[in-house]
Amino acid sequence: xxxxxxxxxxxxxxxxxxxxxxxxxxxxxxxxxxxxxxxxxxxxxxxxxxxxxxxxxxxxxxxxxxxxxxxxxxxxxxxxxxxxxxxxxxxxxxxxxxxxxxxxxxxxxxxxxxxxx
Amino acid sequence: xxxxxxxxxxxxxxxxxxxxxxxxxxxxxxxxxxxxxxxxxxxxxxxxxxxxxxxxxxxxxxxxxxxxxxxxxxxxxxxxxxxxxxxxxxxxxxxxxxxxxxxxxxxxxx
Numbered sequence: 001x002x003x004x005x006x007x008x009x010x011x012x013x014x015x016x017x018x019x020x021x022x023x024x025x026x027x028x029x030x031x032x033x034x035x036x037x038x039x040x041x042x043x044x045x046x047x048x049x050x051x052x053x054x055x056x057x058x059x060x061x062x063x064x065x066x067x068x069x070x071x072x073x074x075x076x077x078x079x080x081x082x083x084x085x086x087x088x089x090x091x092x093x094x095x096x097x098x099x100x101x102x103x104x105x106x107x108x109x110x111x112x113x114x115x116x117x
Numbered sequence: 118x119x120x121x122x123x124x125x126x127x128x129x130x131x132x133x134x135x136x137x138x139x140x141x142x143x144x145x146x147x148x149x150x151x152x153x154x155x156x157x158x159x160x161x162x163x164x165x166x167x168x169x170x171x172x173x174x175x176x177x178x179x180x181x182x183x184x185x186x187x188x189x190x191x192x193x194x195x196x197x198x199x200x201x202x203x204x205x206x207x208x209x210x211x212x213x214x215x216x217x218x219x220x221x222x223x224x225x226x227x
Contacts, residue, residue, distance in 0.1 A: 044217040093160045108160035
């Protein structure tokens with residue numbers, strides 16, 4: 001159990017276009033999902049927290065109008081990178097919080113590698 | 118959330134137990150210790166978590182000292198597929214954020 005998928009796994013796009021990444025919890029419901037970004041040779045950086053049915057909470061320095069997050073159901077959150085530029089090229093990873101016992105545990109998707117030309 | 122300190126890298130011979138240490142001297146009473154690992158170009162994989170007691174599952178064992186200021190993740194019989202970056206993260210109860218540090222790069226040597 002606790003499987004999280006992401007689609008697509010890789011995407012290459014032209015500068016100025018928008019890209020949508022989907023994150024799904026396949027065998028559990030997740031009230032809360034998270035979006036991270038990881039640049040080469042660096043650790044994961046949290047971008048935003050996505051709560052089902054409400055607006056996402058963005059970390060400091062992350063532009064909410066550029067990284068649009070929608071969490072319309074308990075199993076799906078989407079991240080749209082709008083007007084992508086080469087500096088947005090990165091590894092984007094989502095996670096979903098699964099409730100269990102006294103605390104939630106986050107399970108991660110396999111990641112989406114975005115390359116902006 | 119409390120800060121953690123881990124060695125930058127470690128090697129372990131295949132078939133041996135890999136013991137990965139983590140210091141979290143400022144941990145609070147309601148904060149959990151979580152371990153994840155990230156194999157190259159993949160999303161992090163949950164390994165184990167604990168509060169006070171030692172924990173064991175099919176992947177690993179987690180030993181937390183009595184004062185909770187440090188812990189050790191034990192992979193009992195390391196295989197080449199255990200080569201990864203291992204992250205020790207302290208997370209508060211009710212605070213769902215995970216803050217990733219630089220982790221320990223574990224290399225299993227044939």
